[in-house]
Amino acid sequence: MTKSIYDTIVKRIEIQECKITLTKEKVIKEAYQMATSLRELLNETKKLVSDKGFIDKDQEINFFKYVKPQLLGKLIYYNKVYRIETSCPTKAGELYKIYFENELEKLNKEFQEHFVDSDFYRYIKSDRKDLDKKYFALGNIDIIEGLNSFVFEIDPNFSTYYDYKVAHIIADELLYTYIRNRLSPDNEYDSPSLTYTNYDDMFWTDSKNALIELIYALYAARSLSNGRLAISKISTIIETLFQIELGDFHHAFHRMKVRSGSKTAFLDHLKVSLEEYMSRNL
Structure with a gap:
């Protein structure tokens, strides 16, 4: 499996997400469409892995640490959004607020119970790599480590178990933001253009990675x-302000962390530019 195939997977997710708004009127239909499309893409990706395999162990680890969790995480996320919205008793009023407050409480409880105090969560959040071969290489599933019983049902040729845990972290973080937005009076999903004044002559002219x-x-x-x-x-606000679509910025950021040279090229450039400007204006 080559890098171009990775990029194709990410691009297909971006294309699908660019088509949706998640407004209250459309969210059920759009969440269902996204879940269906992502499930099909996940099945295609599984077949691709089965047919092509990986070039080396590093590519295998990269796939199960970054690529598959993004795809599976968003599938879990849109499926949860669909389930939450189809069970919502009303679109406004006190019942609506109580319903989403309860969903937020359940999500927080689940996240605290399964992730926050775990060594694996700290490992992921600290961006460590020293145990990547244990967590994200095939053939290392240890059923004695207190894993959930569903570990017996996963495909050992397309999962390391921990890719599923990363996917759930991604999904829960996305869902947390979604529910908070539903509870917020200035819900940005309803009308991003109303949050800020539109400045037609103000747009981002540097690269998306910058x-x-x-x-x-x-x-x-x-x-x-x-x-x-x-x-x-923050990304949604910036996208609205600068009239730009960033797509899957999480995956782009992960690619930055392993790029050659400076990992903060744009920030380095800003520092030099500001210092030069200061020198010219003494």
Whole structure:
């Protein structure tokens, strides 16, 4: 399996997501369509892995740590959105608010129980790589480590078990932002264009990767709202402000972490440019 195939998988997800709005009027239909499309793509990808295999162990680990979890995570996410929205008792009022508050409470409880205090969650969040061969190489599933019983049902040729856990982390983080937006009076899914004044002459002219680097820097430094904003919400705001579609910015960021040379090329460029500007204006 080559890098071009990886890029194709990511691109197909981006194309599908560009077609949806997740407004209250369309969310059930769109979530169902996304879940259906992603399930088909996951099946295609599984067949591709079965037929082509991997070039080396590094590519295998990269697939099960980054590529498959993004695909499976979004499938889980859209499926959960569909289930939540089809069970929602009303589209407005107190019952609506109570319903989504309960969903948020359930999500928080599940996340606390299964992820927050686990060594694996800390491993993923700290961006470590020293145990990647244990977690993301095929053939290492250990049924004695207290894994959930469904481990007996997974395909050992298309899962390391931990790719599923990463996918669930991704899905739960996306769902957390979605539910919070549903509870927010200024729900950005309803009308992103109403959140900010549209400036037709203001748009991003550098690369998408440069903007993604900047977004993650602001998020990591907790420079916006004391760090309370989710990375996906910051991205949505920036996309609206600068009239740009960033697509799967999570995967783009993961590619930055392994690129040759400086991992913060754009931030380095900003620093040099500002210092030169300061020197010219002494």
